[in-house]
Amino acid sequence: MKTFDELYLELAGKWRERTPGSGSVDALDKGIHHIGKKLLEEAAETWMAAEHEGTERVAEELSQLLYWSQLVMISVGLTPHDVYSRL
Numbered sequence: 001m002k003t004f005d006e007l008y009l010e011l012a013g014k015w016r017e018r019t020p021g022s023g024s025v026d027a028l029d030k031g032i033h034h035i036g037k038k039l040l041e042e043a044a045e046t047w048m049a050a051e052h053e054g055t056e057r058v059a060e061e062l063s064q065l066l067y068w069s070q071l072v073m074i075s076v077g078l079t080p081h082d083v084y085s086r087l
Protein backbone atom coordinates (compact mmCIF):
# COMPACT_ATOMS: atom_id res chain seq x y z
CA MET A 1 0.00 0.00 0.00
CA LYS A 2 1.18 3.55 -0.80
CA THR A 3 -0.26 6.97 -0.12
CA PHE A 4 -0.62 9.49 -2.96
CA ASP A 5 2.33 11.44 -1.54
CA GLU A 6 4.50 8.33 -1.15
CA LEU A 7 3.84 7.28 -4.74
CA TYR A 8 4.63 10.80 -5.98
CA LEU A 9 7.98 10.81 -4.17
CA GLU A 10 8.77 7.39 -5.68
CA LEU A 11 7.85 8.41 -9.22
CA ALA A 12 9.58 11.81 -9.04
CA GLY A 13 12.69 10.08 -7.71
CA LYS A 14 12.67 7.50 -10.50
CA TRP A 15 12.27 10.24 -13.08
CA ARG A 16 15.09 12.28 -11.53
CA GLU A 17 17.37 9.23 -11.37
CA ARG A 18 16.10 7.83 -14.68
CA THR A 19 15.78 4.48 -12.95
CA PRO A 20 16.42 1.65 -15.45
CA GLY A 21 13.40 -0.58 -16.09
CA SER A 22 10.90 1.97 -14.77
CA GLY A 23 7.67 1.97 -16.74
CA SER A 24 7.04 5.46 -15.39
CA VAL A 25 10.30 6.78 -16.84
CA ASP A 26 9.41 5.14 -20.17
CA ALA A 27 5.95 6.78 -20.11
CA LEU A 28 7.40 10.19 -19.19
CA ASP A 29 9.92 9.85 -22.02
CA LYS A 30 7.01 9.28 -24.42
CA GLY A 31 5.56 12.61 -23.35
CA ILE A 32 2.27 14.21 -22.35
CA HIS A 33 0.31 13.04 -25.42
CA HIS A 34 0.92 9.39 -24.47
CA ILE A 35 0.27 10.08 -20.78
CA GLY A 36 -2.91 12.01 -21.56
CA LYS A 37 -4.29 9.14 -23.62
CA LYS A 38 -3.65 6.73 -20.73
CA LEU A 39 -5.26 9.14 -18.27
CA LEU A 40 -8.36 9.30 -20.46
CA GLU A 41 -8.38 5.51 -20.83
CA GLU A 42 -8.19 4.93 -17.08
CA ALA A 43 -10.90 7.53 -16.42
CA ALA A 44 -13.20 5.73 -18.85
CA GLU A 45 -12.34 2.33 -17.33
CA THR A 46 -13.11 3.75 -13.88
CA TRP A 47 -16.51 4.92 -15.13
CA MET A 48 -17.29 1.55 -16.76
CA ALA A 49 -16.20 -0.33 -13.64
CA ALA A 50 -18.50 1.86 -11.51
CA GLU A 51 -21.43 1.20 -13.85
CA HIS A 52 -20.93 -2.50 -14.41
CA GLU A 53 -18.20 -4.19 -12.42
CA GLY A 54 -18.35 -3.56 -8.68
CA THR A 55 -16.23 -1.75 -6.12
CA GLU A 56 -13.13 -3.96 -6.31
CA ARG A 57 -12.70 -3.12 -9.99
CA VAL A 58 -13.46 0.54 -9.36
CA ALA A 59 -10.69 0.65 -6.75
CA GLU A 60 -8.26 -0.96 -9.18
CA GLU A 61 -9.07 1.45 -12.01
CA LEU A 62 -8.98 4.45 -9.68
CA SER A 63 -5.52 3.42 -8.52
CA GLN A 64 -4.39 3.48 -12.13
CA LEU A 65 -6.12 6.82 -12.73
CA LEU A 66 -4.26 8.31 -9.78
CA TYR A 67 -1.01 6.86 -11.09
CA TRP A 68 -1.44 8.39 -14.52
CA SER A 69 -2.54 11.68 -12.98
CA GLN A 70 0.80 11.75 -11.16
CA LEU A 71 2.64 11.27 -14.44
CA VAL A 72 0.75 14.30 -15.79
CA MET A 73 1.90 16.24 -12.72
CA ILE A 74 5.53 15.20 -13.12
CA SER A 75 5.39 15.81 -16.87
CA VAL A 76 4.34 19.45 -16.38
CA GLY A 77 6.34 20.06 -13.18
CA LEU A 78 3.56 20.11 -10.58
CA THR A 79 3.84 18.82 -7.00
CA PRO A 80 1.00 17.41 -4.86
CA HIS A 81 0.95 20.68 -2.92
CA ASP A 82 0.23 22.57 -6.14
CA VAL A 83 -2.89 20.43 -6.51
CA TYR A 84 -3.88 20.16 -2.84
CA SER A 85 -3.91 23.97 -2.58
CA ARG A 86 -6.73 23.98 -5.13
CA LEU A 87 -8.96 21.27 -3.60
Ligand SMILES: N=c1c2ncn([C@@H]3O[C@H](COP(=O)(O)OP(=O)(O)OP(=O)(O)O)[C@@H](O)[C@H]3O)c2ncn1[C@@H]1O[C@H](COP(=O)(O)O)[C@@H](O)[C@H]1O
Binds near residue numbers: 002011023045061
Ligand atom coordinates in the same frame (compact mmCIF):
# COMPACT_ATOMS: atom_id res chain seq x y z
N1 LIG B 1 0.42 2.25 -9.60
C1 LIG B 1 1.07 1.98 -10.65
C2 LIG B 1 0.43 1.73 -11.92
N2 LIG B 1 -0.87 1.70 -12.32
C3 LIG B 1 -0.87 1.46 -13.65
N3 LIG B 1 0.40 1.29 -14.08
C4 LIG B 1 0.86 1.09 -15.46
O1 LIG B 1 -0.23 1.27 -16.33
C5 LIG B 1 -0.47 0.03 -16.98
C6 LIG B 1 -1.95 -0.20 -16.95
O2 LIG B 1 -2.44 0.25 -18.17
P1 LIG B 1 -2.72 -0.82 -19.34
O3 LIG B 1 -4.10 -0.52 -19.77
O4 LIG B 1 -1.65 -0.72 -20.39
O5 LIG B 1 -2.56 -2.26 -18.67
P2 LIG B 1 -3.77 -3.17 -18.21
O6 LIG B 1 -3.21 -4.26 -17.35
O7 LIG B 1 -4.52 -3.59 -19.45
O8 LIG B 1 -4.72 -2.30 -17.29
P3 LIG B 1 -6.22 -1.87 -17.64
O9 LIG B 1 -6.10 -0.78 -18.70
O10 LIG B 1 -6.93 -3.10 -18.13
O11 LIG B 1 -6.80 -1.35 -16.36
C7 LIG B 1 0.25 -1.07 -16.24
O12 LIG B 1 0.68 -2.07 -17.13
C8 LIG B 1 1.41 -0.29 -15.64
O13 LIG B 1 2.45 -0.21 -16.61
C9 LIG B 1 1.23 1.46 -13.04
N4 LIG B 1 2.60 1.41 -12.97
C10 LIG B 1 3.18 1.64 -11.77
N5 LIG B 1 2.46 1.93 -10.62
C11 LIG B 1 3.17 2.26 -9.38
O14 LIG B 1 4.32 3.00 -9.71
C12 LIG B 1 5.47 2.40 -9.11
C13 LIG B 1 6.67 2.59 -10.03
O15 LIG B 1 6.50 1.83 -11.21
P4 LIG B 1 7.71 1.79 -12.28
O16 LIG B 1 7.96 3.18 -12.76
O17 LIG B 1 7.23 0.87 -13.40
O18 LIG B 1 8.90 1.24 -11.52
C14 LIG B 1 5.06 0.94 -8.89
O19 LIG B 1 5.78 0.38 -7.80
C15 LIG B 1 3.57 1.05 -8.56
O20 LIG B 1 3.39 1.33 -7.19
